[in-house]
Amino acid sequence: MAKVADKYLKVDPWAIIEEGFDPERNRTSESIFSLGNEYMGIRGYAEEGYSGDSLQGSYFNGLNEQLDIGNHYKGIIRSLRYMVNAVDWLYTRISVNGEQLDLAKSKISDYVRKLDLRSGTYRRELIWHLNDGKSLKVVFTRLVSMTMSHLGLQRVEFEPLNFSGSVDICAGLDFSIIHEERGECMWSSLRSGEQGATTAIMARTANTANNLFSSFTLQSSQPLQLTRVEHDKFIGQNFTMELAQGESAYFTKLVINYSDSEAAHTAEELWSKGLALAESASQLKDTQIFADQTAYWNAIWETSDIRIEGDPENQQGIRFCIFQLYQTYHGDHPGFNIGAKGLTGEVYRGLAFWDTESYCLPFYMFNNPKAARSLLDFRYKTLPQAMQRAKHVDCEGACYPIATIDGTESCDLWQHSNLQLHVGTAISYGIWHYVKNTGDKEFLHSKGAEMLVQISRFYATRGQWGQQSGKYGYFGVMGPDEFQLMVNNNCYINLMAQKSFEYTLDTLREMKEQSPTAFAMVAEKTGLLDEELTDWENKADNMKIPVDEVTGVFEEHDGFFDMPHIDIHSIPVTEFPLYSNWSYDRLYRYDMIKQPDVLMFMFLYNGQFSNEAKLANYEYYESRCIHESSLSPSIHSILASEIGKPEEAYSFFEFATRLDLDNYNRNTREGLHTTSIAAAWMNIVYGFGGMRSDGxxxxxxxxxxxxxxxxxxxxxxxxxxxxxxxxxxxxxxxxxxxxxxxxxxxxxxxxxxxxxxxxxxxxxxxxx
Amino acid sequence: MAKVADKYLKVDPWAIIEEGFDPERNRTSESIFSLGNEYMGIRGYAEEGYSGDSLQGSYFNGLNEQLDIGNHYKGIIRSLRYMVNAVDWLYTRISVNGEQLDLAKSKISDYVRKLDLRSGTYRRELIWHLNDGKSLKVVFTRLVSMTMSHLGLQRVEFEPLNFSGSVDICAGLDFSIIHEERGECMWSSLRSGEQGATTAIMARTANTANNLFSSFTLQSSQPLQLTRVEHDKFIGQNFTMELAQGESAYFTKLVINYSDSEAAHTAEELWSKGLALAESASQLKDTQIFADQTAYWNAIWETSDIRIEGDPENQQGIRFCIFQLYQTYHGDHPGFNIGAKGLTGEVYRGLAFWDTESYCLPFYMFNNPKAARSLLDFRYKTLPQAMQRAKHVDCEGACYPIATIDGTESCDLWQHSNLQLHVGTAISYGIWHYVKNTGDKEFLHSKGAEMLVQISRFYATRGQWGQQSGKYGYFGVMGPDEFQLMVNNNCYINLMAQKSFEYTLDTLREMKEQSPTAFAMVAEKTGLLDEELTDWENKADNMKIPVDEVTGVFEEHDGFFDMPHIDIHSIPVTEFPLYSNWSYDRLYRYDMIKQPDVLMFMFLYNGQFSNEAKLANYEYYESRCIHESSLSPSIHSILASEIGKPEEAYSFFEFATRLDLDNYNRNTREGLHTTSIAAAWMNIVYGFGGMRSDGxxxxxxxxxxxxxxxxxxxxxxxxxxxxxxxxxxxxxxxxxxxxxxxxxxxxxxxxxxxxxxxxxxxxxxxxx
Known part of the structure; x- marks a missing residue:
């Protein structure tokens, strides 16, 4: 837990501010200054072009490419989906007398960037000192609209400080963007052209044939003479603006991006729908768009703000977390989910994990129940894929993927995708948790119950009976603790599967009595048999939950207590992260855990365990946990608060809200730890606030x-x-x-x- | 064990004979009719060119290419070596009046192919019925010389049955051969040309820069007018032979192949050495070469024949096995080892496994002790690579690879290469077994002891102490039974490591007393410390060897007795092989085993277990074994003989000698099961003969x-x-x-x- 902050950004209650330009930190700042509106996200890169190190990331939720994987074993995936880097819709090139603005080469001063959490805008300003002595102030402002999903806005203002003259601009849409991990551009151009004031281009991904339409119209403080520029995967407009010393001039680019990510269109349909959206957006004034955005965020803060007096850093941190959570997801699109890095980077490939239900769902449940329901709707929508996956692994029912963008399993490490069985339990827990706290029985009856039946089926076919113990459980699994790679009877999975069976049975029993029509529909649709109910009850009743009767400590899995001991404090700091510095096989043969596993279910079903049990298990497992997951400390903090260890609770909380702002893990450059951000919210509300929502x-x-x-x-x-x-x-x-x-x-x-x-x-x- | 023979070839005590041409069986026959001399191997393909399905395989022991693998975890290999398909040195094209012989297109009759086990030659004859009504008898004979490693011979005879006229021939050397798994040619041409009567070419592998020289000279029943043909990766000679009706004419191609596989040469050196070899080979008469080959095989049969009266099929089968074992390896080259498919196919990539010491070594020890020593010399020669690998996996000493061609780990499945720890124990067992039965203390002192020290070091650093048991053992391992993927305290590994420690300690103790100089050299070279000896003794003494005291059954690993039971006879035949039909993760969660594990150590250290213990463990494990390894049945047969189950013993033996001849596993087309062939020999000698060599x-x-x-x-x-x-x-x-x-x-x-x-x-x- 030797995490050290890299303090750099200015502390402010309502904004993230960077003063001065540091090329070494540029990628990190690009992540932090990301904007998103659930539909699309854009990293805080320099839209005017930057020849230094940059990840020019532009992402669309659900828009994915396919990668084929060489594998010949049954049950292991043969292809995966990943979020594809898409159009650079902010593309702008700015020159004065042939000299082009490029932060890697140009002389600049007074550089400030600011993410304003109340207006939902990102603004960069700088003074550009040209080779011929001219000084030009440039201000870039951008937003992605929270009220109109497909709308992005960029405004560029110029003020010549010591001259009058002209500036040459190229504003465009660029699909020649490279996906960094694959090292290639996945797009081919389908069509481009102009219609009225709209300049548009449409491109398609190579393997998945996902189409994306992108267009812009321009507004300006002066009339513009446009000259179209077109080349492969690119369309733009060249124009020149006349500037007078001391006077400000601007242009605004109103962008409409419209993708296939929600529903498939023919290219023709997408093109004409995109143009129609562009046409109506072009009627909007940019001032109105800024005002709408501010109003939207005002409403959010009215509902969801956390105020901390006496701790400006965490005040800023938690607001940044809440801001990013809303930017990543707010439930307008039931086909979307939350990638581990949101829409801010390519690591983890835009995939959603069990983090969604286990770490993110409570934030939405208690701030924006509609969004919580949308997240569960995503799982319902992808039930067919989960049922196919179950067949693929020789089981019945629904096997939800450990990592997914479109409902199909997209984790290419079989040890994770085939052994980590706890996603289904996270979803049934999510349904239980959501319905309990919102009372949304309509969801339960129309969708939840069907999912529960298929999830239970999976757990009833994947499990087995121990020959000596006579108990039911799961063999050959990996629990949440990824430092125990392939074990039998992981206590977390067993307990969560037991709860999942029980909740399914309770739900069906209650529906049968109280909503017989809904029950009949579910039973018919799923082909539910009475024997199945008996079977699930039997398996739940006989589930193996190993616990040391003397100490009350749950055994994480069969044989865990015999695992060779390592004093985690004896591991030199230089060996962290262990994934990079230890032989892969060595990670898995100690009583060392990566993240909470037993403690995780004690958090989720908190009310069912005594304080003594929590204390005993906390003492045992916390001392063996190295927190090599950003999701880990907050759960420990919450339990530490509960069992009366306030100092430990605060110590685990210490980097929760500022994990990315202070770049604790030194990898914020890859994107934000979006799902950890949700844990920071839980850390305050469930930890210090002591909220419990399982009773x-x-x-x-x-x-x-x-x-x-x-x-x-x-x-x-x-x-x-x-x-x-x-x-x-x-x-x-x-x-x-x-x-x-x-x-x-x-x-x-x-x-x-x-x-x-x-x-x-x-x-x-x-x-x- | 529901294996069914595909009876096809003619039964003969000293030959393998195929009558008629069956394109469906062509690849299988190509494997069976393979020739080899340890240095090089060639599948029985049609040298005249065949446009149907064929694996035109030409392999050189140790000659390998490198494949880079995308992996970013420490301790998992990043590249592997594989046996590369090399020059088609039999290349011949035969035409009459522009019509070319091609078994896939030509009309032929009287096709017979024969592998003669006493002369070590492969002969094909056929009558070719040309479109114009001409009939031409063609006889192809080939050998790879057992007495001159670099020499191959091809003789082609023609007899026109109903015409006189000419036949046009192109005889060449072709490097444009495709490696089937990679789907590309790995060779680039370095040089080609003629010198005197020799036509030569030299090429290089793309990644490993291994050079291979290939050349030929021609002899004939008539003077030949040669015209050189050259194109990329190819050189050959065109010539025409005049044929008279009813008279036989022939040409012989004497080939010298000379590779870098034993020692690196500059291209220049290789070229001139190759030419010198070719020059001296050209002095030989082909009749003399045939005679030398027969004499060599006569001597082998004098020493190594197994004679069976009353069972012509097994008589043929076991001689085929002995023939192939000698062809694959006879110890002339200490830098070589035995690939799982010998030099007969590309599956398993030409890699040697622990099969060498566990299954093949006894055959050589008791037939050709020099070859046995050469196999151990290979391990000594590759000790540096094993020491490097140990470091790579955070251990000390020597970690021998589970699969290798040049001493480096070349198994790209981490679950095998990082968890299967039993190769080192197989090698220390091999040293013990070899020295015990040959008395070769010189080897033990000069090389064996050093290997034993480094092997013990590895087992002393890879193992750990169980926290509850207080016993030493290995966590996170896979034993010989590959159906238990990642377990703790695999009984086989623990016991073999214990024996390995003990033998190392005994050897060092004895050397210290009896050969103090040799001891001092080993101690100095390895930096041996007294504390290490104490440590190894302690670990050996406290090794966990779990056994049920009541039944005497060893527990294959911690928790095996609780593994869910499956009645292996309940698995439908259509689901075999399980690797192809079951989800990968499902294979690993039953009390079902793939091949002997506990029974394997009871075979290896046979004298240390009572008949009762053998019976109890046989009954328990045999009923759980599905033998999804061709190495499995023979070990069961040997133990069944010992414990008085002669019918089971015979039943397990039934397909041992004819596994490939009758294509029991339906995959002989990929190459021969060379290491299983060695198990067939053990099956007769240790099984029916009841030989024991561990006392x-x-x-x-x-x-x-x-x-x-x-x-x-x-x-x-x-x-x-x-x-x-x-x-x-x-x-x-x-x-x-x-x-x-x-x-x-x-x-x-x-x-x-x-x-x-x-x-x-x-x-x-x-x-x-």
Whole structure:
């Protein structure tokens, strides 16, 4: 846990600010200054062209390419999908008298970039000192619209400081972009041209034949004479702007990107729909677009802000997290999911993992329940792929993929894709958790129950009976702890599968009684048999959950307690990350764990374990955990808060909100740790706020970190927006809107309404 | 074990004969009719060109190419070596009046091919019926010389049956051969030309820059007018022969192939050495070469023949096995080893496995001890690579590769190359076994001891202490049974490592006392420390060898007895081979084993286990073994003989000698099962002959399979060639040459000399 911050950016409550240009940090900043609107995302790269090191990333959710893999074993995937780097729709080239602006070569000063969390815009400004002594101030502002998914906006302003003259501009759309991992461009041009004021191009991916339409129209402070430039995979317009000393001039590029990612179109359809969207967007004033964006974000902050007094760094950090979570996903598109790096980089290939249900879903459930439902809808939509995958691995029902962009398994390491069985349990947990906290039975009956049946089928066919133990469980698996590669009876998987069976049975029983029509539909659609219900009950009842009766410590898997011991503190710091410095096979033969596994289910089904059990397991596993996953520390922090270890809780929290801002893992250059960002939110709300959402009613056990004066967070619960404000002496709970609701605070049931309820800060809850 | 013979070839005691041409079986026959001389091997393909399905394979031992593999984990290999398909030195094209001979297109009759096991030649004859009504008899004979490694010979005879006229021939050397798995030609031409009567070409592999020189000179029944033909990667000579009706004419192509496989040369050196070899070979008469080859094989059969009366099929089968074993390896080149398919195909990439020491070494030890030593010399020669590999996987000492052609690890599946630790133990067992039975202490002192030290070091650093058991063992391993992919404390590995430690310690102790100078040299060279000896002793003494005290059954690995049970007989025949029909992950989660694991060590250290223990373990593991390895049945047969199950013993033997001749596994087309062929030899000698070579003296417990009238086999023991003849009533042991020796027969010590000793066939040893 020897993580060290790389402090660089300016601390500000509502913005991320970089002053000065550091080429060494450029890729890291490109990740941090990413913009996105769930539909598309764009890294904070220099749109005017940059000949230094840069990852010019432009991504569209769900838009993917296929890579074939040489493999001849059955059950191991033969091809995978990955998020493809797409059109550079910000393409701009700026020259004065033939000298071109390029931060790697040009002389510049007063460079500032700023991501404004309230307006949802990214702005760069600089003064360009030309070779002939001219100084030109340039300001770039961009946004991707949160209200119109397909709309991107770029505004470039010029102010000549010591001259009057002209600037030459090429504004374009460039599909010749290289996918970095593959080292090639995956696009071929289908069509390009102009219609009215719109300049457009459409291209197609090589293997998946996904089409993407991209277009722009220009607005400007002065009339523009456009000259079309076209070459392979590129279309643009050249124009010249006349500048007067001390006066500002600008042009705005309104971009419409329209892809196949939600539904397949013929190229012809896509082209004409794209042009229609472009035509209507061209009617908008850029000022109105900026205003709409600010209004959207205002509403978000009204609902979802976390306020921390006395800790400006974490204040900035948590707002950055919330901002990025909304940028990555807010549920407008049920066909999308959340890649491990969102739409900010190519590492992890844009794939969604079990992180979605285990780490991200609570944020959406309690801020934007519609988005939470959309995430579950994605799993419903991809149920056919999961059922195909189950067949592929000789099982029945639905085997959800460990990594996916379109519902098909896309992890090319068989040891992960064939052994990590816990995605299905994460989804059934997600359904349970979502329905419990939102009361959305409609979803449960129309989609959830069907998924539960197919998930249970998978777990009923993948499992086996131990010959000596006579118990049911899973052999040849990898649990969440990826440092135990292929084991039998991983306690997490066994317990989660047991819960999954039980919830399925409960759901079906309740539906049969209370909603017989819905039940009949599910039963018919899935061909459900009575014997299956008996079978699942039997397997759940006889699931092997190994626990040491004396210590109360769960055994992570069969034989874990005999695994050779290593004192993790004896490992030299230089050997981290172990994945890079240890022989691959060596990682897997110690009692060392990568991330919470037993502790993870103690977090998820928190109410079912005594404090003693939590303490015993925390002490045992925390001392063996090296946190070689960015998802790990927050779970430890939450449990540490609960069992009365506030200092450890804070220590695990320390880099949660600023993991990327301070580049703790030194790999932010590859993209943001988007799903970890969700864990940072949980760390505050479930950790310090002590919220628990796995019981009959939502409950809180707030604590206040020693270094903070006060903090507040908000959660949406059964239609009521609750604000929980914690200061050094008290906790105030208020229903901001939606009426009143019953919750539990420090073990006592209370009704919270608009007038608010104040309680003393819980005993022992003030950290030393 | 539902293997079914595909009976096709003619049964003959000294030859393999195919009558008629079956394109469907062509590849299978190409494998069976392979010729080799350890240095080079050539499949039985049609040298005149064949436009149908064929694997035109020409291989040189040790000659390899490199393939880079995309992998970024430490300890997993990043490139591998594989045996490259090389020059078609038999290249011949035959036309009459522009019509070219091609078995896929031409009309032919009286086609016969024959592999003569006594002359070591392969002959094809046919009558070619031309479109214009002419009939031409053509006879192709080839050999690769067992006495001159670099020499190959091809003789082509023509006899026009109903016409006189001319035949046009092109005889050449073709490097444009495609490596089938890679789908490309790995060769680029370096040089070609003529010198005197020699036509030569030299080419180089793309990545490893291995050079191969190839040349020919021609002899003929008539003077030839040659016209050189040259194009990229090819050189040849065109000539015309005049044929008279009813008269035979021939030409002979004497080929010299000379490669870098033993030692690196500059291209210049190789070219001139090759030309010198070609010049001296051109002085030889082809009749003399044929005679030398026959004489060589006569000597082999004098030493190594196994005679079976009353079973013509197995008689042919076992001689084919012995023939192929000598063709693949006879120890002239210490830099070579035995690929799983010898020099007969590209599957398994020409790589040598632990099969060499575990399955092949006994054949050589008891037939050709010099060859056995050469095999161990290969391991000594590649000790540096094994030491490098140990470092690569974070260990010390020597980690011998699971699959190799040049000493470097070349298995690209990490689960095998990083987890299958038993190669080192196979080598230390091989040293022990070889030295025990040959008395070659010189080898032990000069090379063996050094290897033993480095092997022990590896096992002392790769192993760990169980936290609960307090025992030493190996975590995260795969034993010989490849159906248990990643387990802890595989009993085979643990026991073999224990034996390896003990033998190392015994050897060093004995050397220190009896050969202090040799000991000092080893100690110095290896930097041996006294603490290491203590450490190894401690680890050997505390090795975990799990056994059920009640039943006496060894537990294959921690938790094996709890593995879910499957009745292997319940698996439908259509699902075999399971590797092709089951999801990869599913193979690994039953109490089903692929090949002997516990039973393997009971075979290797046979004398240390009681008959009861053997019976108990045989009953337990045999019923769980699906023999999805061609190496498996013979070990079961040998143990079945020992524990008094003669019918099972015969049933497991049934396809041992004819695995390829009758194409039991339906994959002989890919190449011969060369290392299984060695197991067939063991099956007769150790199984029916009841030989044991792990005790103080060589011992025998002969039985006679019910279907046989009589059989005899021969073994070289301490310089004495023993013949063991078994008939329905008696066993006669004779020292054919080399004086006399003491052995044990049916538990009694006897001295065998040239006069022979006859004993009654052991009680209960005549099969029912």
């Amino acid at each position: 009959a009613r939502l409950s809180f056990q707030p604590t206040l970190p020693e270094r903070w004066n006060e903090y507040s967070f908000q959660v949406m619960y059964e239609g009521v927006l609750l604000r929980i404000l914690v200061n050094k002496t008290s906790v105030t709970l208020t229903a901001i809107h939606g009426g009143s609701t019953d919750i539990i605070v420090y073990g006592q049931s209370i009704t919270v309404d608009a007038s608010g309820t104040t309680l003393p800060l819980g005993e022992g809850m003030l950290a030393r | 103080a003296r060589l011992s025998f417990q002969p039985t006679l399979p019910e279907r046989w009238n009589e059989y005899s086999f021969q073994v070289m023991y301490e310089g004495v060639l023993l013949r063991i003849l078994v008939n329905k009533t008696s066993v006669t042991l004779t020292a054919i040459h080399g004086g006399s020796t003491d052995i044990i027969v049916y538990g009694q010590s006897i001295t065998v000399d040239a006069s022979g000793t006859t004993l009654p066939l052991g009680e209960g040893m005549l099969a029912r």
